[in-house]
Amino acid sequence: MNLLKKQVDFPKAFLYCFLLVSILLVVYIFYRSEIVSQGQLHDKYSLYYAVSLMSVVFWFSVLKSSHKMRLNVVLVILSSLTSLYLIEAFLYYSSKSAERYKIEELVDTAYEKGVNYDFREKYQVISDMKKVGVSALPQLHPSYILNSSEFYDLFPLGGVSNKIIVDSNESGSYMIFENDRHGFNNPDGEWDRNIDWALIGDSFTQGVAVSPGNEISGQIRKLTGESVINLGKSGNGPLSELGALKEYLPKIKPKNVIWIYYEGNDLNSDLINEKKNNILIQYLNKDFSQNLVQRQTEIDNKIEKQIFIEKSKSGRRVIINALLLSNIRSILNQALSYQPNQMNQNNNLILLKNILKEADLEVSKWGGVLYFVYLPESQRYSTHINHDVYQNKENVLNIVSDLGISAIDLHKDLFLNYPDISVLFPLGIPKNHHFNKYGYNAVSNVIVSHVKNIAKTPIKDQVTKGVVD
Secondary structure, three states, X not given: OOOOOOOOOHHHHHHHHHHHHHHHHHHHHHHHHHHHOOOOOHHHHHHHHHHHHHHHHHHHHHHOOOHHHHHHHHHHHHHHHHHHHHHXXXXXXXXXXXXXXXXXXXXXXXXXXOXXXXXXXXXXXXXXXXXXXXXXXXXXOHHHHHXXXXXXXXXXXXXXXXXXXXXXXXXXXXXXXXXXXXXXXXXXXXXXXXXXXXXXXXXXXXXXXXXXXXXXXXXXXXXXXXXXXXXXXXOOOHHHHHHHHHHHOOOOOOOXXXXXXXXXXXXHHHHHHHOOOOOHHHHHOOOOOOOHHHHHHHHHHHHHHHHHHHHHHHOOHHHHHXXXXXXXXXXXXXXXXXXXXXXXXXXXXXXXXXXXXXXXXXXXXXXXXXXXXXXXXXHHHOOOOOOOOHHHHHHHHHHHHHOOOEEEEHHHHHHOOOOOHHHHOHHHOOOXXXXXXXXXXXXXXXXXXXXXXXXXXXXXOOOOOOOOO
Protein backbone atom coordinates (compact mmCIF):
# COMPACT_ATOMS: atom_id res chain seq x y z
CA MET A 1 0.00 0.00 0.00
CA ASN A 2 1.32 3.36 -0.98
CA LEU A 3 1.38 5.92 1.78
CA LEU A 4 1.07 9.52 0.82
CA LYS A 5 3.75 11.43 2.57
CA LYS A 6 3.33 15.10 2.98
CA GLN A 7 6.13 17.24 4.07
CA VAL A 8 5.11 19.42 6.98
CA ASP A 9 5.27 23.11 6.08
CA PHE A 10 6.82 24.39 9.34
CA PRO A 11 6.96 28.06 8.26
CA LYS A 12 3.25 27.93 7.49
CA ALA A 13 2.53 26.32 10.86
CA PHE A 14 4.44 29.08 12.65
CA LEU A 15 2.58 31.76 10.70
CA TYR A 16 -0.78 30.23 11.59
CA CYS A 17 0.27 30.43 15.25
CA PHE A 18 1.17 34.11 14.89
CA LEU A 19 -2.13 34.77 13.12
CA LEU A 20 -4.08 33.01 15.89
CA VAL A 21 -2.27 35.01 18.58
CA SER A 22 -3.05 38.26 16.73
CA ILE A 23 -6.75 37.37 16.47
CA LEU A 24 -6.87 36.47 20.17
CA LEU A 25 -5.18 39.78 20.95
CA VAL A 26 -7.89 41.68 19.06
CA VAL A 27 -10.55 39.81 21.04
CA TYR A 28 -8.76 40.56 24.34
CA ILE A 29 -8.42 44.27 23.51
CA PHE A 30 -12.14 44.38 22.63
CA TYR A 31 -12.94 42.73 25.97
CA ARG A 32 -10.82 45.24 27.96
CA SER A 33 -12.05 48.25 26.01
CA GLU A 34 -15.73 47.53 25.46
CA ILE A 35 -16.70 45.24 28.35
CA VAL A 36 -14.37 45.94 31.27
CA SER A 37 -14.04 49.68 30.57
CA GLN A 38 -17.53 50.00 29.02
CA GLY A 39 -16.20 51.89 26.01
CA GLN A 40 -14.81 54.79 28.05
CA LEU A 41 -11.15 54.20 27.20
CA HIS A 42 -11.24 54.26 23.40
CA ASP A 43 -8.35 56.74 23.27
CA LYS A 44 -6.15 54.47 25.36
CA TYR A 45 -6.91 51.32 23.34
CA SER A 46 -7.03 52.84 19.84
CA LEU A 47 -3.30 52.23 19.27
CA TYR A 48 -3.61 48.63 20.50
CA TYR A 49 -6.54 48.09 18.13
CA ALA A 50 -4.54 49.46 15.20
CA VAL A 51 -1.43 47.39 15.90
CA SER A 52 -3.30 44.13 16.52
CA LEU A 53 -5.50 44.51 13.42
CA MET A 54 -2.46 45.37 11.28
CA SER A 55 -0.73 42.24 12.58
CA VAL A 56 -3.73 40.11 11.57
CA VAL A 57 -3.61 41.55 8.07
CA PHE A 58 0.17 41.12 7.91
CA TRP A 59 0.21 37.44 8.96
CA PHE A 60 -2.68 36.63 6.67
CA SER A 61 -0.85 38.26 3.75
CA VAL A 62 2.36 36.38 4.47
CA LEU A 63 0.41 33.09 4.59
CA LYS A 64 -0.75 33.77 1.04
CA SER A 65 2.80 34.33 -0.20
CA SER A 66 5.27 31.81 -1.60
CA HIS A 67 6.97 29.13 0.49
CA LYS A 68 10.32 30.91 0.17
CA MET A 69 8.84 34.18 1.38
CA ARG A 70 7.16 32.44 4.32
CA LEU A 71 10.43 30.76 5.25
CA ASN A 72 12.35 34.06 5.15
CA VAL A 73 9.75 35.85 7.26
CA VAL A 74 9.77 33.10 9.90
CA LEU A 75 13.57 33.09 10.06
CA VAL A 76 13.63 36.87 10.51
CA ILE A 77 10.94 36.71 13.20
CA LEU A 78 12.59 33.89 15.13
CA SER A 79 16.04 35.49 15.01
CA SER A 80 14.56 38.83 16.10
CA LEU A 81 12.67 37.24 19.00
CA THR A 82 15.78 35.35 20.09
CA SER A 83 17.77 38.60 20.13
CA LEU A 84 15.05 40.47 22.01
CA TYR A 85 14.75 37.82 24.72
CA LEU A 86 18.53 37.67 25.12
CA ILE A 87 18.53 41.46 25.62
CA GLU A 88 15.61 41.16 28.04
CA ALA A 89 17.48 38.51 30.05
CA PHE A 90 20.58 40.71 30.18
CA LEU A 91 18.56 43.72 31.37
CA TYR A 92 16.77 41.61 34.00
CA TYR A 93 19.94 40.18 35.51
CA SER A 94 21.66 43.57 35.33
CA SER A 95 18.82 45.19 37.26
CA LYS A 96 18.77 42.39 39.84
CA SER A 97 22.53 42.72 40.26
CA ALA A 98 22.20 46.48 40.74
CA GLU A 99 19.37 45.93 43.23
CA ARG A 100 21.45 43.42 45.22
CA TYR A 101 24.39 45.80 45.23
CA LYS A 102 22.19 48.61 46.51
CA ILE A 103 20.84 46.45 49.34
CA GLU A 104 24.33 45.25 50.23
CA GLU A 105 25.48 48.86 50.37
CA LEU A 106 22.58 49.75 52.64
CA VAL A 107 23.25 46.76 54.88
CA ASP A 108 26.96 47.57 55.16
CA THR A 109 26.16 51.19 56.00
CA ALA A 110 23.54 50.12 58.54
CA TYR A 111 26.04 47.74 60.16
CA GLU A 112 28.63 50.51 60.42
CA LYS A 113 26.08 52.73 62.15
CA GLY A 114 24.87 50.00 64.48
CA VAL A 115 21.47 49.70 62.84
CA ASN A 116 19.74 46.31 62.54
CA TYR A 117 18.59 46.02 58.94
CA ASP A 118 15.26 44.25 58.28
CA PHE A 119 15.94 41.80 55.43
CA ARG A 120 12.35 40.64 55.03
CA GLU A 121 10.31 41.21 51.88
CA LYS A 122 7.32 43.50 52.29
CA TYR A 123 4.76 40.70 51.99
CA GLN A 124 6.70 38.71 54.59
CA VAL A 125 6.39 41.66 56.98
CA ILE A 126 2.65 41.75 56.34
CA SER A 127 2.40 37.98 56.84
CA ASP A 128 4.32 38.16 60.14
CA MET A 129 2.02 40.96 61.34
CA LYS A 130 -1.03 38.85 60.49
CA LYS A 131 0.34 36.00 62.64
CA VAL A 132 0.13 38.27 65.70
CA GLY A 133 -3.35 39.50 64.83
CA VAL A 134 -2.47 42.71 62.98
CA SER A 135 -4.07 43.16 59.55
CA ALA A 136 -2.01 45.25 57.14
CA LEU A 137 -1.78 46.10 53.44
CA PRO A 138 1.07 47.22 51.19
CA GLN A 139 1.08 50.72 49.79
CA LEU A 140 -0.59 50.88 46.37
CA HIS A 141 1.20 53.46 44.25
CA PRO A 142 -0.63 55.62 41.69
CA SER A 143 1.37 54.04 38.84
CA TYR A 144 -0.69 50.86 39.26
CA ILE A 145 -3.90 52.91 39.07
CA LEU A 146 -2.78 55.05 36.13
CA ASN A 147 -2.16 51.92 34.08
CA SER A 148 -5.17 49.91 35.20
CA SER A 149 -8.44 49.83 33.26
CA GLU A 150 -10.16 48.84 36.52
CA PHE A 151 -10.06 52.51 37.52
CA TYR A 152 -11.60 53.98 34.35
CA ASP A 153 -14.53 55.45 36.34
CA LEU A 154 -12.77 56.24 39.64
CA PHE A 155 -9.30 57.53 40.43
CA PRO A 156 -8.59 57.27 44.19
CA LEU A 157 -6.45 60.08 45.60
CA GLY A 158 -6.27 58.59 49.08
CA GLY A 159 -5.92 54.98 50.15
CA VAL A 160 -7.82 52.30 52.05
CA SER A 161 -9.44 53.87 55.08
CA ASN A 162 -8.41 53.06 58.66
CA LYS A 163 -5.94 50.39 57.62
CA ILE A 164 -2.34 49.75 58.65
CA ILE A 165 -0.02 50.26 55.68
CA VAL A 166 3.46 48.83 55.12
CA ASP A 167 5.61 51.01 52.89
CA SER A 168 9.28 50.97 51.88
CA ASN A 169 12.42 50.26 53.89
CA GLU A 170 15.06 52.98 53.52
CA SER A 171 16.35 53.24 57.06
CA GLY A 172 16.67 49.56 57.98
CA SER A 173 13.09 49.40 59.22
CA TYR A 174 9.87 49.41 57.21
CA MET A 175 7.67 52.49 57.33
CA ILE A 176 4.44 51.33 58.97
CA PHE A 177 1.52 53.68 59.64
CA GLU A 178 -2.26 53.67 59.94
CA ASN A 179 -4.35 55.44 57.31
CA ASP A 180 -7.09 57.80 58.43
CA ARG A 181 -10.74 57.73 57.33
CA HIS A 182 -9.80 58.93 53.84
CA GLY A 183 -6.66 56.84 53.41
CA PHE A 184 -3.98 59.41 54.32
CA ASN A 185 -1.17 59.43 56.87
CA ASN A 186 -2.91 61.34 59.69
CA PRO A 187 -4.27 60.65 63.16
CA ASP A 188 -7.93 60.07 62.26
CA GLY A 189 -9.21 62.50 64.87
CA GLU A 190 -7.41 65.36 63.12
CA TRP A 191 -10.33 65.60 60.69
CA ASP A 192 -12.68 66.55 63.57
CA ARG A 193 -10.67 69.65 64.51
CA ASN A 194 -10.63 73.15 63.06
CA ILE A 195 -7.82 72.73 60.55
CA ASP A 196 -5.00 75.28 60.49
CA TRP A 197 -2.72 73.59 57.95
CA ALA A 198 -3.08 71.25 54.99
CA LEU A 199 -0.17 69.70 53.09
CA ILE A 200 -0.28 68.68 49.43
CA GLY A 201 2.48 66.62 47.82
CA ASP A 202 4.04 63.25 47.08
CA SER A 203 6.06 60.73 49.13
CA PHE A 204 8.13 63.46 50.79
CA THR A 205 4.90 65.01 52.04
CA GLN A 206 3.45 61.65 53.05
CA GLY A 207 6.57 61.05 55.13
CA VAL A 208 8.19 58.00 53.59
CA ALA A 209 11.11 56.51 55.58
CA VAL A 210 10.04 57.71 59.05
CA SER A 211 7.58 56.58 61.70
CA PRO A 212 4.26 58.44 62.21
CA GLY A 213 4.72 61.85 63.81
CA ASN A 214 8.15 62.46 62.29
CA GLU A 215 6.90 63.46 58.83
CA ILE A 216 6.45 67.15 57.94
CA SER A 217 2.83 67.28 59.12
CA GLY A 218 3.72 65.68 62.45
CA GLN A 219 6.67 68.05 62.90
CA ILE A 220 4.45 71.08 62.22
CA ARG A 221 1.99 69.84 64.85
CA LYS A 222 4.85 69.67 67.37
CA LEU A 223 6.29 73.05 66.38
CA THR A 224 3.01 75.00 66.38
CA GLY A 225 0.54 73.01 68.47
CA GLU A 226 -1.90 73.48 65.60
CA SER A 227 -3.97 71.02 63.57
CA VAL A 228 -2.55 69.66 60.33
CA ILE A 229 -4.03 67.47 57.57
CA ASN A 230 -1.55 65.64 55.35
CA LEU A 231 -2.80 64.76 51.84
CA GLY A 232 0.59 63.60 50.56
CA LYS A 233 0.75 60.27 48.71
CA SER A 234 3.71 58.43 47.20
CA GLY A 235 3.84 58.86 43.45
CA ASN A 236 1.61 61.92 43.28
CA GLY A 237 2.20 64.53 40.61
CA PRO A 238 0.70 68.03 40.20
CA LEU A 239 -2.65 66.86 38.78
CA SER A 240 -3.20 64.31 41.57
CA GLU A 241 -2.28 66.98 44.08
CA LEU A 242 -4.76 69.44 42.57
CA GLY A 243 -7.39 66.72 42.71
CA ALA A 244 -6.71 65.98 46.39
CA LEU A 245 -6.94 69.68 47.20
CA LYS A 246 -10.30 70.06 45.44
CA GLU A 247 -11.76 66.82 46.81
CA TYR A 248 -10.83 67.02 50.49
CA LEU A 249 -10.11 70.61 51.52
CA PRO A 250 -13.17 72.78 50.66
CA LYS A 251 -15.19 71.36 53.55
CA ILE A 252 -12.48 71.76 56.20
CA LYS A 253 -11.18 75.14 54.89
CA PRO A 254 -7.61 75.14 56.26
CA LYS A 255 -5.97 78.52 56.83
CA ASN A 256 -2.65 77.55 55.26
CA VAL A 257 -2.31 75.17 52.32
CA ILE A 258 1.28 74.03 51.75
CA TRP A 259 1.94 72.72 48.22
CA ILE A 260 5.24 70.79 48.30
CA TYR A 261 6.74 70.52 44.82
CA TYR A 262 9.53 67.96 44.36
CA GLU A 263 11.78 68.86 41.44
CA GLY A 264 13.01 65.29 41.00
CA ASN A 265 9.90 64.02 39.22
CA ASP A 266 6.89 66.34 39.50
CA LEU A 267 7.43 68.06 36.15
CA ASN A 268 9.64 65.71 34.14
CA SER A 269 7.79 62.42 34.67
CA ASP A 270 4.75 62.56 36.99
CA LEU A 271 2.97 65.34 35.12
CA ILE A 272 3.76 63.73 31.75
CA ASN A 273 2.03 60.53 32.88
CA GLU A 274 -0.85 62.18 34.71
CA LYS A 275 -1.97 64.45 31.89
CA LYS A 276 -2.80 61.33 29.83
CA ASN A 277 -5.37 60.26 32.42
CA ASN A 278 -8.95 61.09 31.43
CA ILE A 279 -10.05 61.72 35.02
CA LEU A 280 -7.10 63.67 36.42
CA ILE A 281 -6.97 66.18 33.56
CA GLN A 282 -10.57 67.18 34.34
CA TYR A 283 -9.50 68.73 37.66
CA LEU A 284 -8.51 71.78 35.61
CA ASN A 285 -12.25 72.33 35.09
CA LYS A 286 -13.68 74.66 37.69
CA ASP A 287 -16.47 72.47 39.08
CA PHE A 288 -15.18 68.96 38.44
CA SER A 289 -15.24 66.49 41.32
CA GLN A 290 -15.34 62.71 41.76
CA ASN A 291 -17.05 63.17 45.14
CA LEU A 292 -14.41 60.97 46.72
CA VAL A 293 -15.40 61.80 50.30
CA GLN A 294 -18.76 60.07 49.71
CA ARG A 295 -17.19 57.13 47.80
CA GLN A 296 -14.74 55.83 50.40
CA THR A 297 -16.32 52.36 50.58
CA GLU A 298 -16.02 52.05 46.80
CA ILE A 299 -12.40 53.27 47.00
CA ASP A 300 -11.59 50.71 49.70
CA ASN A 301 -13.05 47.87 47.65
CA LYS A 302 -11.30 48.83 44.42
CA ILE A 303 -7.89 49.34 46.02
CA GLU A 304 -8.05 46.11 48.03
CA LYS A 305 -9.06 44.26 44.87
CA GLN A 306 -6.14 45.79 42.97
CA ILE A 307 -3.72 44.89 45.78
CA PHE A 308 -4.99 41.30 45.66
CA ILE A 309 -4.46 41.25 41.87
CA GLU A 310 -0.92 42.59 42.23
CA LYS A 311 -0.12 40.06 44.96
CA SER A 312 -1.51 37.15 42.96
CA LYS A 313 0.72 38.18 40.05
CA SER A 314 3.84 38.42 42.19
CA GLY A 315 4.64 34.69 42.09
CA ARG A 316 4.55 34.51 38.31
CA ARG A 317 5.51 38.13 37.61
CA VAL A 318 9.07 37.30 36.54
CA ILE A 319 7.83 34.93 33.82
CA ILE A 320 5.04 37.26 32.67
CA ASN A 321 7.36 40.27 32.57
CA ALA A 322 9.94 38.29 30.61
CA LEU A 323 7.38 37.14 28.04
CA LEU A 324 6.10 40.70 27.67
CA LEU A 325 9.66 42.11 27.38
CA SER A 326 8.93 44.49 30.25
CA ASN A 327 12.50 45.77 30.67
CA ILE A 328 12.85 46.61 27.00
CA ARG A 329 9.41 48.25 26.91
CA SER A 330 10.28 50.27 30.02
CA ILE A 331 13.39 51.67 28.35
CA LEU A 332 11.41 52.47 25.18
CA ASN A 333 8.66 54.17 27.20
CA GLN A 334 11.21 56.32 28.96
CA ALA A 335 12.79 57.25 25.66
CA LEU A 336 9.44 58.09 24.10
CA SER A 337 8.19 60.05 27.12
CA TYR A 338 11.43 61.99 27.48
CA GLN A 339 10.84 65.44 26.05
CA PRO A 340 14.09 67.22 25.32
CA ASN A 341 12.79 69.96 23.04
CA GLN A 342 11.90 73.37 24.39
CA MET A 343 8.34 73.32 23.04
CA ASN A 344 7.39 70.27 25.11
CA GLN A 345 9.12 71.70 28.17
CA ASN A 346 7.12 74.90 27.73
CA ASN A 347 3.88 72.95 27.38
CA ASN A 348 4.53 71.20 30.70
CA LEU A 349 5.35 74.50 32.38
CA ILE A 350 2.15 76.04 31.01
CA LEU A 351 0.17 73.08 32.33
CA LEU A 352 1.85 73.43 35.73
CA LYS A 353 0.92 77.12 35.77
CA ASN A 354 -2.73 76.31 35.02
CA ILE A 355 -2.74 73.71 37.80
CA LEU A 356 -1.30 76.11 40.37
CA LYS A 357 -3.64 78.87 39.23
CA GLU A 358 -6.65 76.60 39.72
CA ALA A 359 -5.33 75.51 43.13
CA ASP A 360 -4.82 79.12 44.25
CA LEU A 361 -8.31 80.11 43.12
CA GLU A 362 -9.79 77.15 45.00
CA VAL A 363 -7.96 77.99 48.24
CA SER A 364 -8.94 81.65 47.89
CA LYS A 365 -12.63 80.70 47.89
CA TRP A 366 -12.54 79.97 51.63
CA GLY A 367 -10.04 82.70 52.50
CA GLY A 368 -7.08 80.38 52.86
CA VAL A 369 -3.53 81.09 51.70
CA LEU A 370 -1.57 78.86 49.33
CA TYR A 371 2.19 78.48 49.81
CA PHE A 372 4.45 76.83 47.25
CA VAL A 373 7.41 74.90 48.68
CA TYR A 374 10.20 74.16 46.20
CA LEU A 375 11.89 70.94 47.34
CA PRO A 376 15.18 70.22 45.50
CA GLU A 377 16.51 66.74 44.85
CA SER A 378 19.74 65.76 46.59
CA GLN A 379 21.51 64.96 43.29
CA ARG A 380 21.92 68.66 42.52
CA TYR A 381 24.44 68.95 45.38
CA SER A 382 26.73 66.18 44.17
CA THR A 383 28.01 68.04 41.12
CA HIS A 384 28.79 71.53 39.88
CA ILE A 385 25.70 72.87 38.11
CA ASN A 386 23.80 76.06 37.39
CA HIS A 387 21.33 75.79 40.26
CA ASP A 388 18.77 78.14 38.69
CA VAL A 389 18.61 76.26 35.39
CA TYR A 390 18.74 72.74 36.86
CA GLN A 391 15.34 70.99 36.61
CA ASN A 392 13.71 74.22 35.38
CA LYS A 393 13.94 75.69 38.88
CA GLU A 394 14.01 79.32 37.77
CA ASN A 395 11.11 78.82 35.34
CA VAL A 396 8.98 77.07 37.96
CA LEU A 397 9.55 79.76 40.59
CA ASN A 398 8.86 82.48 38.01
CA ILE A 399 5.46 80.87 37.41
CA VAL A 400 4.75 80.89 41.13
CA SER A 401 5.80 84.54 41.36
CA ASP A 402 3.64 85.52 38.35
CA LEU A 403 0.62 83.95 40.05
CA GLY A 404 1.25 85.92 43.24
CA ILE A 405 1.73 82.76 45.29
CA SER A 406 4.19 82.92 48.18
CA ALA A 407 7.19 80.65 47.52
CA ILE A 408 9.44 78.87 50.00
CA ASP A 409 12.70 77.96 48.29
CA LEU A 410 14.26 75.15 50.32
CA HIS A 411 17.31 75.19 48.06
CA LYS A 412 18.28 78.70 49.18
CA ASP A 413 16.72 78.64 52.64
CA LEU A 414 18.05 75.26 53.75
CA PHE A 415 20.18 73.01 51.55
CA LEU A 416 22.52 75.32 49.64
CA ASN A 417 24.57 76.33 52.67
CA TYR A 418 23.88 73.32 54.88
CA PRO A 419 27.21 71.97 56.22
CA ASP A 420 26.49 68.30 55.47
CA ILE A 421 23.13 67.31 53.99
CA SER A 422 23.89 63.60 54.44
CA VAL A 423 22.83 63.87 58.11
CA LEU A 424 19.30 64.66 56.88
CA PHE A 425 18.87 61.29 55.12
CA PRO A 426 18.44 57.67 56.30
CA LEU A 427 21.80 56.00 56.99
CA GLY A 428 23.49 59.18 55.74
CA ILE A 429 22.78 58.32 52.08
CA PRO A 430 21.16 61.25 50.23
CA LYS A 431 20.95 59.76 46.73
CA ASN A 432 17.49 58.43 45.82
CA HIS A 433 16.33 58.57 49.43
CA HIS A 434 13.73 60.45 51.42
CA PHE A 435 14.54 62.33 54.62
CA ASN A 436 15.08 60.96 58.10
CA LYS A 437 13.36 62.63 61.04
CA TYR A 438 16.08 65.29 61.20
CA GLY A 439 15.61 66.14 57.54
CA TYR A 440 11.84 66.41 57.90
CA ASN A 441 12.35 68.53 61.01
CA ALA A 442 14.69 70.93 59.18
CA VAL A 443 12.20 71.30 56.31
CA SER A 444 9.30 71.82 58.74
CA ASN A 445 11.17 74.54 60.63
CA VAL A 446 11.77 76.50 57.42
CA ILE A 447 8.11 76.18 56.37
CA VAL A 448 6.73 77.22 59.76
CA SER A 449 9.16 80.13 60.05
CA HIS A 450 8.22 81.39 56.60
CA VAL A 451 4.45 81.06 57.08
CA LYS A 452 4.48 82.72 60.50
CA ASN A 453 6.59 85.61 59.20
CA ILE A 454 4.41 86.02 56.11
CA ALA A 455 1.34 86.03 58.32
CA LYS A 456 2.60 89.24 59.96
CA THR A 457 2.65 91.11 56.63
CA PRO A 458 -0.37 92.30 54.63
CA ILE A 459 -1.65 89.83 52.06
CA LYS A 460 -3.14 91.25 48.87
CA ASP A 461 -6.84 90.90 48.13
CA GLN A 462 -7.68 87.19 47.87
CA VAL A 463 -10.41 87.91 45.29
CA THR A 464 -7.90 89.12 42.71
CA LYS A 465 -5.03 86.89 43.83
CA GLY A 466 -4.31 84.35 41.12
CA VAL A 467 -6.94 85.69 38.71
CA VAL A 468 -4.74 88.15 36.87
CA ASP A 469 -1.53 86.82 35.30
